[in-house]
Amino acid sequence: MPAGFSRKRERQYEHIKDSALERGESTRRAEEIAARTVNKERARSGESRTASRSSIEDMSSGERGGRRSGKGSRGPTYDQLYNEARQRGIHGRSAMDKEQLRRALDAGKR
Numbered sequence: 001m002p003a004g005f006s007r008k009r010e011r012q013y014e015h016i017k018d019s020a021l022e023r024g025e026s027t028r029r030a031e032e033i034a035a036r037t038v039n040k041e042r043a044r045s046g047e048s049r050t051a052s053r054s055s056i057e058d059m060s061s062g063e064r065g066g067r068r069s070g071k072g073s074r075g076p077t078y079d080q081l082y083n084e085a086r087q088r089g090i091h092g093r094s095a096m097d098k099e100q101l102r103r104a105l106d107a108g109k110r
Contacts, residue, residue: 005038006047013038081105 005013013034020030043051058079076084081101085093090104 005042009038009042009047012041075102 016037017030017034020033021027025033039048042048078098078101081098082093084105085096085101088105088108090101090108093101093104096104
């Protein structure tokens, strides 16, 4: 259990973790999913010191319900691709559209 959570967030964390375990996720992955979800909700409600743009401006975790998991028919979102490109240090990413980001990331995997 990550430190600094209120009782409400602790209950939310445990509920999400238990749900993920019931779906067959590993303990480590269930804890990661729960922590990320709770941290996003904390950011959205102003409970955390820092918050990413996607945490604040994107749809809530409950509303999303896995629609943006990157495994759907349209794949990862533009923001997910852009963040991966930034992490990999791909130059020119800010001028790229979603398809160009996808191609640049695919070319980097080879």
